[in-house]
Amino acid sequence: MDFKLKIWRQKNAQAKGSFRTYPVSDVSPEMSFLEMIDYLNKQIIESGGEPITFEQDCREGICGSCGLYINGRPHGPMRRTTTCELHMREFSDGETIVIEPWRSKAFPVIKDLVVDRSSFERVMHAGGFISVDTGSAAEANSLPVSKHNSDKAFDAAACIGCGACVAACKNSSAVLFAAAKIAQYALIPQGKAEAKERVDRMVKQMDTEGFGYCSNTYGCEFDCPKGISVDFIALMNREFFSSKLCKQIPGKYTRKV
Amino acid sequence: MAVAGLFLMLFLVFHLATNLLMLAGDGGKAFANAVRFLTENPAVKAMEYILFAGFLVHIALGVILQVHNYRSRPVRYHKRLQTETSQFSRYMIHTGVIILVFLVIHLLNFFFIRLGWVALPDHAESRHDFFSMAVVLFQNPWYSLIYIVSFVFLGFHLKHAFQSAFQSLGLNHTRYTPAIKVIGTIYALAISIGFSLIPLYFLFIY
Numbered sequence: 001m002d003f004k005l006k007i008w009r010q011k012n013a014q015a016k017g018s019f020r021t022y023p024v025s026d027v028s029p030e031m032s033f034l035e036m037i038d039y040l041n042k043q044i045i046e047s048g049g050e051p052i053t054f055e056q057d058c059r060e061g062i063c064g065s066c067g068l069y070i071n072g073r074p075h076g077p078m079r080r081t082t083t084c085e086l087h088m089r090e091f092s093d094g095e096t097i098v099i100e101p102w103r104s105k106a107f108p109v110i111k112d113l114v115v116d117r118s119s120f121e122r123v124m125h126a127g128g129f130i131s132v133d134t135g136s137a138a139e140a141n142s143l144p145v146s147k148h149n150s151d152k153a154f155d156a157a158a159c160i161g162c163g164a165c166v167a168a169c170k171n172s173s174a175v176l177f178a179a180a181k182i183a184q185y186a187l188i189p190q191g192k193a194e195a196k197e198r199v200d201r202m203v204k205q206m207d208t209e210g211f212g213y214c215s216n217t218y219g220c221e222f223d224c225p226k227g228i229s230v231d232f233i234a235l236m237n238r239e240f241f242s243s244k245l246c247k248q249i250p251g252k253y254t255r256k257v
Numbered sequence: 258m259a260v261a262g263l264f265l266m267l268f269l270v271f272h273l274a275t276n277l278l279m280l281a282g283d284g285g286k287a288f289a290n291a292v293r294f295l296t297e298n299p300a301v302k303a304m305e306y307i308l309f310a311g312f313l314v315h316i317a318l319g320v321i322l323q324v325h326n327y328r329s330r331p332v333r334y335h336k337r338l339q340t341e342t343s344q345f346s347r348y349m350i351h352t353g354v355i356i357l358v359f360l361v362i363h364l365l366n367f368f369f370i371r372l373g374w375v376a377l378p379d380h381a382e383s384r385h386d387f388f389s390m391a392v393v394l395f396q397n398p399w400y401s402l403i404y405i406v407s408f409v410f411l412g413f414h415l416k417h418a419f420q421s422a423f424q425s426l427g428l429n430h431t432r433y434t435p436a437i438k439v440i441g442t443i444y445a446l447a448i449s450i451g452f453s454l455i456p457l458y459f460l461f462i463y
Binding site: 019072098104109170171173215216219222223230233238240 | 332
């Protein structure tokens with residue numbers, strides 16, 4: 001298969017980038033999208049050029065690092081598929097493929113197709129944890145969890161933090177990511193202790209990072225490679241209202257004795 | 258946003274119910290009675306201020322939301338987003354601006370006359386004679402067209418707004434959410450068609 005690739009090239013975070021077009025020929029339909037870029041990079045290196053930089057790690061759809069914006073869709077044209085699991089047979093021979101990095105104020109481009117997603121890390125640092133005693137695991141039956149809730153929490157925990165929700169959102173909002181991370185703790189007893197502070201802090205951090213506000217367009221759900229549901233956004237909103245309406249700050253507003 | 262929006266949606270229902278009295282075929286008697294009741298009732302007067310505040314809050318939040326969201330993506334994509342989402346949800350600010358322009362025209366045509374901010378037209382008997390004002394206004398096909406086009410865009414706005422408001426308030430349910438979406442579509446159609454009937458009636462039937 002032959003393709004024309006229109007790829008965003010940018011030397012570093014400060015440089016002004018631009019598109020460059022590369023023709024690739026004899027691409028196997030069985031190649032994954034990343035293998036196809038590897039194949040192109042080999043040719044670029046052999047001809048003495050600077051290879052295209054892109055982020056990748058596991059190449060089995062679980063690490064969340066390989067996000068590319070392909071022909072106007074985060075992770076390309078296949079639903080529920082990460083870029084690394086996308087195959088060239090999904091494209092038609094001779095097609096022009098436009099490859100761009102994620103675009104968001106909170107995801108600045110570092111080089112070529114690589115963006116800095118540490119804003120997601122900071123949202124997690126703000127509240128994406130639980131306080132538990134270390135040491136040997138507690139006796140399982142001492143913490144009853146309903147099957148329904150454990151399944152739901154697991155669905156939320158399927159989020160790989162790739163940032164496709166931000167890339168797919170017309171507002172570049174990270175609400176689906178934050179909602180999944182909040183829901184995975186909110187639904188199970190281990191997460192209850194810090195539930196109220198968690199939603200408060202994570203939402204605040206999300207706004208500080210410069211992500212947009214949610215307008216319920218649901219583009220995030222459509223392009224999420226793990227199929228995270230927007231139902232979790234409603235759950236996050238409920239958690240948020242309950243944290244705002246039922247605030248208990250120790251030492252504040254207490255009656256003087 | 259959601260609370261102000263739901264409040265405005267409730268107002269639209271009352272506004273439409275009152276306006277449909279114009280179609281009673283009694284020369285506007287039932288409508289005039291309703292107008293008299295509404296303009297003389299102190300509770301309704303108080304509600305007018307709350308309604309005005311509702312509009313201001315909704316518009317202000319809408320603009321803040323849009324500006325913040327626009328600035329969240331300083332470098333736009335070369336290839337437009339191909340994500341399949343509802344068309345209506347993508348153009349809320351655009352339909353919102355159209356509705357705002359319509360609202361100004363509408364207030365100039367009716368409400369500001371009652372307040373005495375705009376001169377009383379010759380054909381109206383009093384500042385409360387909305388029926389005569391409507392008759393003359395809607396027999397002008399251009400005005401009728403502006404009104405009907407605005408109601409179509411209002412329908413687009415409401416189609417997304419109804420279910421979106423529930424989602425924003427966290428009211429999401431496996432069984433009821435699909436029902437809310439259907440009710441929202443019916444609501445948007447009812448408001449859009451209901452209000453459009455009035456200019457059509459004065460244009461072709463009255």
